[in-house]
Amino acid sequence: MLRSVEAPGVADSLPSDRQVAWRFAGLTGGFWRGATSGKAWFWTLSLAASIIFSVFVNVTVNRWNGWFFDALEKKDTESALTAMAVFPVLAVIVAGIGVVILVTRETLQVHWRQWVTAKLADGWIGERRFFRLGLSNDEPANPEYRIADDVRWATEPLVDFAIGLLSAFITIVMFIEILWEIGGALTIPVGSRAITIPAYLVLAAILYAVLVSLLITVVGRRLPRLVAARNEGEAKLRFALMRIRDHGEPIALARAEAGERRAVARTYDSLAQRWLAMIRQRGRLTWITNGSGALVPVVPLLLAAPKYLSGEMSLGGVVQVAAAFVAVQNAFNWVLDNFMRIAEWLAAARRVNELADALDRVELSPPDDHLSVKQSPDAQLCLADVTLTDRDGRNLAADLSFSLPAGATLHLSGELGLGKSALIQALAGLWPWGRGEISLPEGARVTVVPHSLHLSEGSLRTILDTALTRPGDALADALRRYGLSPLAASLDEHRDWDKLLATGDRQRLALARAELEAPDVLLLDESTSALEIDTALELIAELRAARPGAIVLLMGQSPGFAEAASHHLVMKRAGGVTRMANPDGTSALRAGAVERGLT
Template identity: 30%
Template sequence: MARLAAIGQPSRSRWGFLRLVLPYWNSEQKWKARGFSLALLLLTLAQVALVIWMNYWNRALFDALEAKSLSRLMVQIGTFVVILLLTVGVTALHMQVKRWLQLDWRKWLTVKVLDRWMAHGYHYQLQLTEGEHDNPDGRIAEDIQVVTGSTIALIHSLVYSLLIFGSFVDILLRVTGSASIPGTGLLVPGYMVILAFAYAGGGAMFGLLLGRPLVKATNRLQTAEADFRFGLAHARERSESIALMQGEEVERRSSTAVFAELGRRWYRQTLAYSGIVSFTSGYGVLLPVFPILVMAPQYIAGSMTLGVLMQAAQAFQQLTSALSWPIDNLSELARCRASADRVMSLYNDLLLLEERAAVRQEHRISLAQSNQAQLVLRDLCISNPDGKVLIEGLNEVIQRGERVLISGDPTVTICLFKVLAGLWPWGHGEVSLPAGPAICFLPQRPFLPPGSLQSVLSYPQPVGTFAAGAMQRALECAGVAWLAARLDEADNWHSVLPLRAQQRLGIARLFLQQPAWVFIEEATSVFEPKDEEYLMDMLHREMPDTTLLAISLQTGLERHYQRKLLLNHLPQEEQFLGYGTSLRELRKG
């Protein structure tokens, strides 16, 4: 089937992402979200305070060791126990608050995207439109988790690093003082701060150069991972058909090929990682040694104590680590950015579908609810997503209680089925749906959600809506009374039942729910003629006032209907053969 041109490009703007996610703090649970956010900030401040306290404790400990004072050492041991207990408590509480916030934000964003994906058949229409929205299930289940979890973790680490930076710049300036440049006599104030900036700046520059390919490699790998999962899920869902056709080898080769591409993208990401890992390893090994070597002459000269030397060395490490935040988090930033782009591209395309549905367009079918008990088609033209006309000039009025057989070209008849269901907007003209409850649509393969048989029959109503006796009666009318004993049994009915039994369950759902309007798409296609005749008689008897529109390619069913619509997709000069022809006229012909 032809696909529509791209409906949108993924937003690469950070502002687009912020517009999507920031309303969480103004949502219905805003006070709880703001409260936990404030608690997270306060706990981060507590973590920084404990690190500063530990820095001063480190100075006092080494001064006590240098003075060989046992009493001062015991005081520092007691102080360390207090710092340790507070650090453990604050860290544990911080983790709980952060993970609650990550989960709640993920839940809010998941519901926001899921509501649009599952609204008005957009999840179906999205498959027929081009754009960067492949594997929407993976984007909702995995990429949103990455976006929310990583964003909060990254923001926390950034705030922590900024606080550490401000605190330890001051400490390092006060404890190291100035140093003279050899041979010149010039004093350089705050030389250790300058060296910390140079050390971190050089590391950031080289790290960014080495990590430039990482964002693209990570994005491509995540796409390959999603494609691999989708292929395996597709094989699982179609396992019976694959087994019957002995297509396991084809599926195995297909999965192997997809995994081979995944492997190639994995190695490209590995190459991108390897340069960063090699550099950061050396960078990290040198970090604790570098400040001690630089300040050692001052200690040897007696201008600073051992405690001051160790405090300054630790402050240098803390400051440099804070300045190295972009390098330390480069891979996580790339992963978060890639997932944010995937979520944004899906959400943007869903928004475009929603906007197009809300605005009356010349090349879009208008679907609206009327105040009359009739279905009206006015100048209806149905086309493919690429604009190719399937049928045009269709005008028809179907009254409440009518029985209408629809036959002809399957492409046209099935598209009409989708038009009335709101899944196919391509074309032009108007469709006025009948007042009251929506039309019940029964496709060729009915949807049977996993769960108890009661939930299958009640779907989309909740379990408990219908009495057990009514369910048993519906199963009996549909010819599957043997399933009544399994009403409370949970199973994957789509897999365990043959198609004929699945179609009978779909018919049983009609008998149970008694909809006022029913549109059937070859829902008895695998039945024997006598079984189909029986079911049609049962529909007339059990649902005498229901309006029935049925697509069927089988002959011999005309007696069950009052009239027949014959819809054909013919060459361009003949868009359709006819419509609204009565059975009497057909028989005369």
């Protein structure tokens, strides 16, 4: 069993390779259970049957070699011609079984990867865990890279490993029988005595394989760690390049490309060092693999030569035992031949396990000091002495309290950086750190309209109606009401709308989408900042008319918002902590006091 130590920068408590393998098996073994079990077992058993049949075909080819070369040695023309006539049939069978193995193997790999990818992607995207994981200190590096690439590296080789192990086991059983049968015992004269070694070719094959495997294990024990470090470096380089693409506009406008280039260079320099360390380790392994590869075809010939020269073994027998010896070595040295792939698989499986474990931890019970989110008995939105903290326990905003009835509109103003984002995330159920109680109307749907809505690539229909339950006329009407009439004819066109639409149009589209979601609590976070104030107020009035009973929070500095709201609060910093106050400066710490002040 391979044994790796921790990669640079990773804690000493890394699970062992065996633990990684068992964890990965538990994570991905569900493919052979449940709804996909029929498909999984069909392709698995088909592949296993193909492998078993292929080994029997190889044994048949081996026996054909003995038949053919014995006929040549005896100058038996009839037998040689018969053997030559049979060989094309064997060739067709070998080619056919190879095609069957290829199709069944790759089909099983694709279906298994599809299942594992869907499980991890659903776990990462579902319940907004991608965001919640990012808020925590527990997010593994590059989760999207782990889902897209590490799943492939962890599933595809494992199918090949299973094929190799099954084939190796059957090959050892079948070809050792040939070595035993044809090789027999070897008698070595020692002075006046003779020493007889029974099944000497079998013993030689086993001894040779064990010796080479031990050398590979000792010399290559550091390779899994180096592979894991290299993969981590590759992920960091990709992230650095993606960061430049995602922030291309501010980098270009600020002429900050020189700094980004230096950062990419540092990342690649680190990656190059990891690659070089791995190359040096592989170089040491190559001494053994190449040396063994050169010796394996020669060793059986040297071992069989005494019996051939003494007439105890025919030429066909020599050819058979040589081929059988090589086949047994290949089977015994399966770990040797796949050492690099096993190391890469362990590194990929470890990264997949880390993501799955992190997603599991997100769903664990919240910390002792956490916000309490409950249902309001009177259909109001209430904050009762809420204090928001960061993950380290430092206060961001303290003693936030207010109570809003159905249909109310609260204008919440204040400078940036005063914990407003944390408040929005807390109301949306995403911010766990803090104290106090948040009460929402029973079964309330909370919708946040951010400053810049992310528009996934696809059609406007899927952007506006994520459940795809509304008729096209309803979606076109919503676009027209929010000033996007030209887009009504493009509902089903697949484009990168995030790049095609200007900021103002994206904000209009976000408001239309918010109306179609039919929210009970609506949080508008600078969601009309790119629009003129009169236009913004008209659109907010349109949204309010569509959802008259919804509770709306307007967050922003626009002066017109004050006239559009029925309630007003200001977030101000006092003593290093953000607190809420009425516009006149009076304290707003208790729900009752705030409600009286707001009215």
